[in-house]
Amino acid sequence: MEQLTLMNSVIGGLILAASALTLLFFTGRITGVSGILHGLWQTTFSIEYWRITFILGLIISPFFSAIIGFNLPDQIDMSWSAISAGGLLVGLGTRVGSGCTSGHGICGIGRLSLRSIVATSMFITTAMITVLLLKFVS
Amino acid sequence: MTLFIALFCGISFGIGLTISQMVNPNKVLNFLDITGNWDPSLVLVMFSALTLFIPVYHKIIKNKPKPTFTNAFSLPSKITIDYPLLFGASIFGIGWGISGICPGPALVNMTQGSPKIIVFILLMLIGMNIPKYVNMLLSRLNK
Structure with a gap:
């Protein structure tokens, strides 16, 4: 069972990279989910429809995952306060810090961008400290 | 054509996130909790993604004059480590540590059925717009 999830990690990672490379190769765009999502609202000039189809693809992807036997988690058992605080901070932080796990963690580090290497180390470290503190408190 | 590729990449990225259990x-929280039953598998996700991304990017994409279907690559132009980067990444890390959810998985989970995911996404969108409103407020105060 343990080995199975390790294999899933490797295969999942390769698919993430192949997907991001495909988008970059053909359209010149970075797969940064927070940036693509935020860009949807910046409609001052013209709506960039590729952002809509990309987000739509993410949303409908579980349908395809299910066909090959992979499902979403049965339930989300985070508390409402964790969901609320988490949502706000993730939105604010990815905006101010110009990226999230996909944009900095995969594409940015993949381009060997120093900014992304620093940002990724930073958010993984603060996330680990947060988990520790929350564990300590509860 | 770019629309179709973006759709295809959105679907495949979502499948990658689902297979890897992100x-x-x-x-995710088991990976972030280094004192518990530490689950290293997400390190492996990133490691395997980068093992493919780094060589292909540097050998192929960097030598490509322009993307196949658009006129230019739109890559981030900033290169300096500034306070917003450090501050923003820290805030994101705290939010990720609290909830175990980052933007990609939030969207993929939208059809999962839990109202919590919908609320998470709405608050995330509000959070993304906070800097804009703070700036508007500041520039109004400075007038």
């Missing part, structure tokens, strides 16, 4: 907040 969509499972508990799995």
